[in-house]
Amino acid sequence: MTDQTTLSEDGQEQLALRKFVEQSYLNYSMYVINDRALPHIGDGLKPVQRRIVYAMSELGLKSTAKYKKSARTIGDVIGKYHPHGDSACYEAMVLMAQPFSYRYPIIDGQGNWGSPDDPKSFAAMRYTESKMRAYADVLLSELGQDTVDWKLNFDGELEEPVILPARLPNVLLNGGSGIAVGMATDILPHNLREIASACIHLLDNPKATTKELMKFVKGPDFPTHAEIITPVEEIREIYDTGRGQIKSRAVYVKENGEIVITALPYQVSGAKVLEQIAAQMQKKKLPMIVDIRDESDHENPTRIVIEPRSNRIDIDAVMAHLFSTTDLEKSYRVNFNMIGIDGKPQVKPLVILLKEWLEFRTTTVTRRLNYRLEKIKDRLHILDALLIAFLNIDEVIKIIRTEDKPKPVLMKRFKLTDRQAEAILELKLRNLAKLEEMKIKAEQKELSEERAALEKILGSKARLKTLIKTEIKEDADTYGDDRRSELVVREEAQAFREEELISTEPVTVILSEGGWVRAAKGHDVDPSTLAYKSGDKLKLFARGKSNQNAVFLDSTGRSYTLAAHTLPSARGMGEPLSGKLKPPSGASFMGLMIGEPSRLCVIASDAGYGFITKMENLVSKNKAGKALLSLPKGAKVLSPVPVDEIDSSEVVAISNEGRMLMFKLSELPELAKGKGNKIISIPTARVAAREEFVAAIAVLNADQVLVIHSGKRHFNLTMNDLEHYRGERGRRGNKLPQGFRKVDAVEVQDK
Secondary structure: OOOOEEEOOOOOEEEOHHHHHHHHHHHHHHHHHHHHHOOEOOOOOOHHHHHHHHHHHHOOOOOOOOOEEHHHHHHHHHHHHOOOOHHHHHHHHHHOOOOOOOOOOOEEEEOOOOOOOOOOOOOOOOOOEEEEOHHHHHHHOOOOOOOOOEEEOOOOOOEEEOOOOOOOOHHHHOOEEEEOOOOEEEEOOOOHHHHHHHHHHHHHOOOOOHHHHOOOOOOOOOOOOOEEOOOHHHHHHHHHHOEEEEEEEOEEEEEOOEEEEEEOOOOOOHHHHHHHHHHHHHOOOOOOEEEEEEOOOOOOOOOEEEEEOOOOOOHHHHHHHHHHHOOOEEEEEEEOEEEOOOOOEEEOOHHHHHHHHHHHHHHHHHHHHHHHHHHHHHHHHHHHHHHHHHHOHHHHHHHHHHOOOHHHHHHHHHOOOHHHHHHHHOOOHHHHOHHHHHHHHHHHHHHHHHHHHHHHHHOOHHHHHHHHHHHHHHHHHHHOOOOOOOEOOOOOOOOOOHHHHOOOOEEEEEEEOOOEEEEEEOOOOOHHHOOOOOOOOEEEEEEEEOOOEEEEEEOOOEEEEEEHHHOOEOOOOOEEHHHHOOOOOOOOEEEEEEEOOOOEEEEEEOOOEEEEEEHHHOOOOOOOOEEOEOOOOOOOEOOOEEEOOOOOOEEEEEEOOOEEEEEEHHHOOEOOOEOOEEOOOOOHHHHHOOOOOEEEEEEEOOOEEEEEEEOOEEEEEOHHHHHHHEOOOOOOOEEOOOOOOOOOEEEEEEO
16 A cells, blocks of 8 residues: 555555546556657657558568568558557558658558648558668668667567667658647658768767757758748757747749749648639639649649739739748748657757767667677687687597587587587588688688777777767768758748739719718719618718728717728618718718828818828728817818828818818828817807808819809809918908808819
């Protein structure tokens, strides 16, 4: 019993449920972490992968052997070493055979092993055949030389290696991902030559920093030829911490005005990218693209062609949008979490990772050399006995023929060990030829020299280090290749704004007295001729483009924004603005304007105050709008008046009593919001009582005419005519002629 257990009345051991669950969960967690999800730093393999490779080596499926049915291999794996599901085991095997999944595939598959478009489209294991690639020798060539520890399999009948004696840091070369309990791993593949060079440098310079190692290791190296666009500083931080994110982007070229994508990011399906682009085209979010097609074939594994609408389309801007909105640009999480040589999971920075692997490699090589040294010593021991037998062959034969138990006699006569005597007794007659003596002496000499060389290496850390460096370089020369993923500096991809994707058609936005809004195509529409609901009529209209924002001002001085292309069509009666926006209770819409964000306008109240502002200051993303114009007591909002040029323009204000004042527009301030400055003088009390107020405001220049409508009459005033009404800003102004003092509307026209 322990401190956590007790005995019941009937003598049964009891354990608190909390303690039982806690212990069970921890046991399960450690099993998943160590025996399923995380790779080992030594060979870079998870248990299932290691067992597949070992089982294939036991079946003799080397790169030079014939292919064998995959079902046979999987049968051996799950029957002898890995008692789990055959489909999961086969999937792990497929992954190691896919050149688009593994940077350096371990298995050579024959048949359907999936495609980049659908990695899981592989055929069943009864249809495919497999053997190991030459690269598998990196993991297996030293296996039978006492280089690693062994353990019993699940039923205790067979032995399997605890780890494979990898000659290269496969954990970085092929990478891997996995989810354990409470932790995960995401190791991206790297270039063999770069990692080998870093290992050699680290052996020569044990105190090397990440910055120094990055002279060799530029960054991850994916199986595809897509670009890596992560800045060098961020990659260095990843290697410093063991965590981070890498961005990869497709490669494209321009051919005859078309965009041709020649490489996709790692683990990205070309078919999915086509679907993503086609979906945007169907939703009319890519009006600048008219066609997309897949021209990939055996010679061009990736060739996706995008056809722009015209040669005036900015191809780089289109691709920047696609990078931002599709899998043509993909981010990969980096988490160098693995089982260390101490058997514990840990996230390891690059320097520590390579140092620990080199420690593993040093131990492996030392064990291999010791194993070979023991074999040589044993063979020399036997050769010494055989040489004695040849020099005393007649006496040896006599003892064997005459003695009942020749072994002890031989041992005593020639001072042999039991092992040596046994070797003499097992000597074949054919080996008694005269030439054998020469062969034995030659072998003795050769083995003695090898023994001396091994002892020198084992007795010197420098020699051992040199041997490890030499072997790493040889393997790099044999299995290494050029980098595929180029590291480039690119600007961050930006998706098109909604306005940029909308066609720029001319539209007329119409607002009725009842607050109903709609948009008609074109500028030649006469809003007064449109049909309105019973009791309703035209109030305001403004002309602009479909990709611009329409701004509405309510009676409280708040501004609201709706995209022009979202407004209902003028073919119907429209929709109430109150359904699209949330104005204060009792508020009505008094102003309307549409234009570019930089467009200038005059914002004013009928109390005679106003200011100049840009259209962008009127824009609000909230349905409840934003405060724009401060209103004196009793004052109402006037509709915004567009401005083309401040310096050459005049502002004209007319009161309901027929007083008109003109002055330089530049005398008004430019503000983002507020009450503004006095335009024309109207007593505050009269505004509050609604006895006197501004009836209209207009802005015009020397080339324009002011048209004043009064009832059914109107008259035109040129700039010379208006000089009579010029005065200082904030004055009362002069009276209009009799008959025109009740102003219904003003209009600015070109001469």
